Amino acid sequence: MIDSLGMGGAERMLFNYLQHLDRNRYEPRVCVFRVRDGNPIAAEIERLGVPVDLLPASGIRDFTNVVSLVRYLRSHGIDLVHTQLETVTVHGGIAAKIVGLPTVHTLHTFAYPEATSKEIRRSEVAWFALRNFHDKIIAVSAAVGDYAVAKGRVPPERISVLYNGIDTSSFRRRNEADRAAVRKTFGIPADAALVVTVAVLRREKGIQFLIEAWPDILEAVPNAYYLIVGAGPFESQLKSLATTYKLTDRVLFAGARNDIPEILGGSDLFVLPTLDDVLPTVLAEAMASGLPIVASRVGGVPEMVEPGKNGLLVAPADQTQLAEACVRLLRTPDEALRLGQGGQDVAETRFNVRNQVRKLENIYQELLERTNSS
Known part of the structure; x- marks a missing residue:
């Protein structure tokens, strides 16, 4: 029922x-x-x-x-x-x-x-x-x-x-074909570092804090782009915030999509700056796709993301920690790859x-x- x-x-x-x-x-x-x-x-x-x-x-x-x-x-x-x-x-x-x-x-x-x-x-x-x-x-x-x-x-x-x-077999491992296709779909340069969030766009998802942190991320990683996938009641406020920070060319809104596995498979880093979440299934989906994770240390998230194994945890609503974690993984591809592989193992053993x-x-x-x- x-x-x-x-x-x-x-x-x-x-x-x-x-x-x-x-x-x-x-x-x-x-x-x-x-x-x-x-x-x-x-x-x-x-x-x-x-x-x-x-x-x-x-x-x-x-x-x-x-x-x-x-x-x-x-x-x-x-x-x-x-x-x-x-x-x-x-x-x-x-x-x-x-x-x-x-x-x-x-x-x-x-x-x-x-x-x-x-x-x-x-x-x-x-x-x-x-x-x-x-x-x-x-x-x-x-x-x-x-x-x-x-x-x-x-x-x-x-x-x-x-x-x-989740059905782990339905998510695609990161690959060059998806990487190129995602960048072409959203008009992103081929060599861009792509950060993605998939969520219902509500205030509680904390996406506003990553937008506010984005200028600091760009200073350290000039080719970084942020793709926000989803729709919801907070969408107009998030777009206004991106405009206020003059980020409309770097913070992109994809709307609701039915090609999430392809988008995840073509991205470099998954971030969920949520303020409170019991067990966000999208983190398991991102892990199944081989993406390293940056997420808030709230609710059930620490039961999914283990620092040093499949991602990094940050304090909620902390732009500085968000920026530092994103920059760290975007600038150290070997660590990002290792954490992404660890995420695949976690998804298969814990969330299949x-x-x-x-x-x-x-x-x-x-x-x-x-x-x-x-």
Whole structure:
């Protein structure tokens, strides 16, 4: 069960996992509560042969939806419920308990409620549901698992850390053909040093700090270009900042793209100056492409980037550290190559979706056996 099937990270991850789930052991179907941006992921899931059912819910306080969910679970002979995102945490958990089914929930984010009584109550209701209606909580990073224990008072023995998985085989290793093609596509000189960020353009991604650091980077690496891939609500502010710093010829905005593997494969350095992130999947994708990483030391990022092994970590919102780290890797290609190769190893061993799905199936099996024996 999931709130919606727009283009968010949780929705994409659901598709990745369904793609590799063992159909000899499991017969999945997806229940979605609302439509967001047309629910484009629904069509992709259906192409896998997985049914997608819409059971509309107006909000977290619409408990009439629980009655519909109970009927749904019984009519389809469901054996186990896996919920993702907020509304289904509550409604799906209650309905599963009424029917007597084991329940798993994936916790994707740090749930920071806004300082309003309504948002605080919503957060408290969600934490209550996690504590009382779910048998297992999957945290996508150890950091978010610790947060669930500290903030949500979730029993630590009920939490399992399972990193998001990616299809590492779909990302291209850095190569000269992609290098030339990317530079031609965006009008970048063939010999340019190319730094890339792929992200939803929100203030929290911290891209503004790298733009502010770019004049210092250019002073040390005159042929450096910065390619920002993605769209979002902070895009106009970032473009204005690039104009203010007279960087419009060196800081380029690619918009939303569907050729991310090719862009990563043709770049020299990946930077994510995020201010807070649970486990940014894009870092695993960049690692799978053989790119060295510069990223902020926040949230679950240190669980992905190990200084000296696959990248460098910097303090968030620190233009000086960002500039120094980027310059260091752009001016020492041997170190950058070594860190990029280390990143490929990390992506394969820690974030390969096939390995992660097997671990998820083991969690399912453990809960099913426990339920059947009780």
